[in-house]
Amino acid sequence: MQKRQVYLDHGATSPLRKEALEAMLPFLQERYGNPSSLHSPGRKVRTAIERAREETALALGAEPEEIIFTSGGTEANNIAIRGAAQARRGKGHLLTSSVEHHAVLDVCRELAGEGFEVTLLPVDRYGLVSPETVARALKPETFLISVMTANNEVGTVEPVAEIGALARERGILFHTDAVQAVGQLPVDVREMKVDLLSLSAHKFNGPKGVGALYVRRDTPLTPLYSGGGQERQLRPGTENVPGIIGLARALTLAVEELPEKSRRLKALRDRLIEGLLAMGDAVLNGHPSSRLPGNVNVSFNYIEGEALLLGLDLEGVAASSGSACTSGSLEPSHVLMAMGLGLQLARGSLRLTLGRGNSDGCVDYVLAVLAPLVDRLRKMSALYPGKQS
């Protein structure tokens, strides 16, 4: 079998698509004006940014004034959560799920340290947050709920529209980290009834270092940075012009291609899952059906995830793992632990995330290189009881 390069880590980041790069190039070359400048080179760039804002809004079912561009998903999450907390007079109660990305979880943890009350919602074995659990956790002083649209590790798609509806009814702000969802699922801010929604361009074949935050009209938000008045003062500083242009282009195309892409990825995903589970002593992590089209997450018993990852890397396959050893920390993925996986299974998780460039051939290749690797690692594992027959 010939060695190939197969990128199966689109959940970490995805290649910038040609159309987005092409849209960016003029702004990396002759259209270099500062959008805040009054002269015509500046005004032309301002026009382009405002057009990008309209495109972004359109793709999300929002109004242009409701979009602010950020330097990525992490910044969008920080501005949303800390900004909403600081806009409150006094402290209050917020709730989030135990499977959020660190850029949400750590902000909440810090707010807790500052005197806010924070509830970490439990999830079921599939990583699902139930709207009933949310409802039960509410208090009179709850001002914010933050639950991600789809989980980055296990791909579970959360019932955000239901949570949004219950938040809206009670006048509680609702933020969703849609970084993994945008470009893979239909995302409509009105249907989801969100007040704040974060996205990051590099997850949908846009450029790295740029994201956006949807801020519903009249949502109280205190800016975290001071400076120029850019992005309605919520994100001051000279705009990342090429990044913003690239984001809008990539997003528009991703939304256009969504139905077709989703169908295609789901087919690949399901075939991949089937092949992995067929290797035996393996379990699927995350929800079997309420799941991102491109996400595969499987735990192999008796094997450590980083070893799998390294083995795959040597065969040209880029993957990711919830193993503690991949992050240099001692604890394995908080997501897998919150879902109730044992330490060993949590350490044996392998995440394969599919994207635009992947084909049936990629799936075949991964399965072909993974089978002997799993076999080899099992045979050398101190935990392996031997082939069950």
Added chain:
Amino acid sequence: MQKRQVYLDHGATSPLRKEALEAMLPFLQERYGNPSSLHSPGRKVRTAIERAREETALALGAEPEEIIFTSGGTEANNIAIRGAAQARRGKGHLLTSSVEHHAVLDVCRELAGEGFEVTLLPVDRYGLVSPETVARALKPETFLISVMTANNEVGTVEPVAEIGALARERGILFHTDAVQAVGQLPVDVREMKVDLLSLSAHKFNGPKGVGALYVRRDTPLTPLYSGGGQERQLRPGTENVPGIIGLARALTLAVEELPEKSRRLKALRDRLIEGLLAMGDAVLNGHPSSRLPGNVNVSFNYIEGEALLLGLDLEGVAASSGSACTSGSLEPSHVLMAMGLGLQLARGSLRLTLGRGNSDGCVDYVLAVLAPLVDRLRKMSALYPGKQS
């Protein structure tokens, strides 16, 4: 005279240089891995980022571990000042100058609102902060001094090394906003005795949306954002990889070319100043000699700056002004007012900032189109007493 396009607003932003774009392109194309990923596409990008960090450090006389990449100058200033303030137990006293960029001034103003004591240092008529004034303003509870390396409006170069020396002696943190200085002046963090230094790539022919903060070893700094552990947790989030690569390349080249560029710009600058002052009833703003090589700032009596700017724009010249009307606010530039200019002169200021692409021809052209414009605007001015003879 043939109409040309002459860009004289390098203080606002500068064109991305070809070499920087070329260095970025692989990272906008095939080298798309996430530097935090363990697989080889990710590790290759990590290596490139760490090389960029070394180059950046080298250009500033710093160590690689002392550089954190940010999304621009505004973010670097916010992290430096607010981060240093929040790292303190309890409040304290900080001082800054009254001619700082908004990204410094507004952070200090907000800290004042939160209970910190803030001293705004006055400047002389040239915009200079004197080290003696700094020394006099110090208090036992002073923990931070922030004075910019060079002013963005009037180009005055501040005595940062002296201020740094007196801060270091007393164990007070010293931050300098070097956004305008880097690439125009020699900047060496050890000689300047700074603990924190901000820069922004788009001011020295690098890309927009990326900057850096020098953080001297052991400087206490509380991160403003939470999330992944990137940039030593001081700036979490997936890195703007192409931006960082472009920043390092542009910075390295800018430092290499500095002596030659500085000599060239100074000659252009001085000829331009001379030509402008020759139009009569005009004064130079900023220091006559302690001045950025590329900065020209002149106030024309009886004329409003935005009108000048608009007139120049119609002739293809991109310029900037400290006029209130250019910013949509009612107050003219806080810098010019702090220097003691009258309202009318402050409103009549014109900033022309030279850069790599400018030549003698540009200077000739601007002078040629400006003379009749000044004349025309004066003649229609309600304030003009008529030609003095």
Added chain:
Amino acid sequence: MYNDKVVDHFTNPRNVGEMPEADIIGEAGSFKCGDTMKIYLKIEQDRITGVKFQTFGCGAAIASSSMLTEMVKGKTLEEAQRVTNEDVALELGGLPPLKMHCSNLAADALKDAIAKYRIKQSSSRA
């Protein structure tokens, strides 16, 4: 920023300059932003037969001044007085929101001129 019509009135302002033979001179200034305008009127039988202006101000202020002078030329004082800054902005095809206040200048100077003229008339009649 500015539309073509505004730019045209800025670049080629109509009725610009002093008018030594003016019957009355109106003035307005924005205390806050420092804009200043003088309007010179020639008036015959309560009708504006001649108008000139001088303005210190931004592009919007200059264009508004120019447009207002065009709008009121030939009008009776009664009619002219009813011209508002919104009318001027509208006639210019719109001004950026942040610049709307600059168009006050011209309407204010005109009102000042008319008021002064009326006082002058009534005192000369008295």
Added chain:
Amino acid sequence: MYNDKVVDHFTNPRNVGEMPEADIIGEAGSFKCGDTMKIYLKIEQDRITGVKFQTFGCGAAIASSSMLTEMVKGKTLEEAQRVTNEDVALELGGLPPLKMHCSNLAADALKDAIAKYRIKQSSSRA
């Protein structure tokens, strides 16, 4: 991340597998991160004449296990006992700082085996 030597020991680990005829089996596990190793020793006259291992752990843990077995093969128990995790990491040409703790596993399992062997010896002699 890992150098070529580490990768080689991960990809082609030496002395991997069970050893039914082992004189003693040592074990070590990291309570915190869950890594686990078994080391099988064949010992003749206080000298290691045969060694095998099984490891559940990351790349660094596997490579360290493999390297350690190579390093101690043929050594006396006395000599083998002096091998530290730093020695193993050094012999591997270095490990990433965050991965140094993974190399403890192998040295710990070996020490466990030797200790058990000594106890077994002294009890059989007694």
